[in-house]
Amino acid sequence: MSSRMEGHDDHDGFYMKRYLKRHVKTCLQRPTTSGAEDFRTADAQSYLAFRSVDQKFIDELRFKEGILNMRCDNIAFIAKSDPLILSFAAFYAKRHRHNHLNKVTKNKIRELARLWKDMKKYINDKNFFAALKPENFKYFVLSTQNITGCNHNSQKFEKAPSLALHMGTTLRKVCEFAFSEIQQKNHIFISGLDILKKTKDIKVLKELIKNNWNAEVSSVANENLVENQWNKPTIIPLTSDIKKLNDYVKLRAEQCADKLKKTRR
Incomplete structure (x- = not known):
């Protein structure tokens, strides 16, 4: 064995020394005694979720380190079990090269998973990719309203109006990404597909979101955000307060200057 190569004890494979440590952190076959407790739990959940997805597809995604280390709950499991959400996460993470920005991608993954979890109550499509069709537009709207706490009587998003506001943009990006994957003949999506x-279907759904999302969701969500800002006004100092501060600063500056002159004598 070359002195520049080292073996992985948990499975057959050789890696450059400088890459071995990085690989051990993400390897699904490493023992559960290594790493922090939350990472071990996340790895176990990922391993279980990936069993329902084509392994070759998972290998090709090449996730950034730490992307899938999130709170282990049903939302995370749904995200890790869905090919489109996983693919979109890997694609979205490319925009955020620094690891400290992984949280942005994780939040996006969980938002889509929460939406998909709620949508499954209304439709029978097997995964998120299959659900991308125009007849499901009303369920995209309804589920977004559900997860953001929309009160239809008061016309308010009581939980997360900001999420309702940008979910339409996220869904358009998902449609664009799915369209791109079809054009590139990604085997995980086009197998047995018309x-x-x-x-x-994806083009029409994207147009529906583009043209109707504002009326259905965004306009109300934006009004809620504006109202919340009104309820928490920014307190601006009065002119008299600024004058008092200015006079005090000048006085203190003169006093300090006088002391400095006396010490030099």
């Missing part, structure tokens, strides 16, 4: 029909 490509022409699915391409048309």
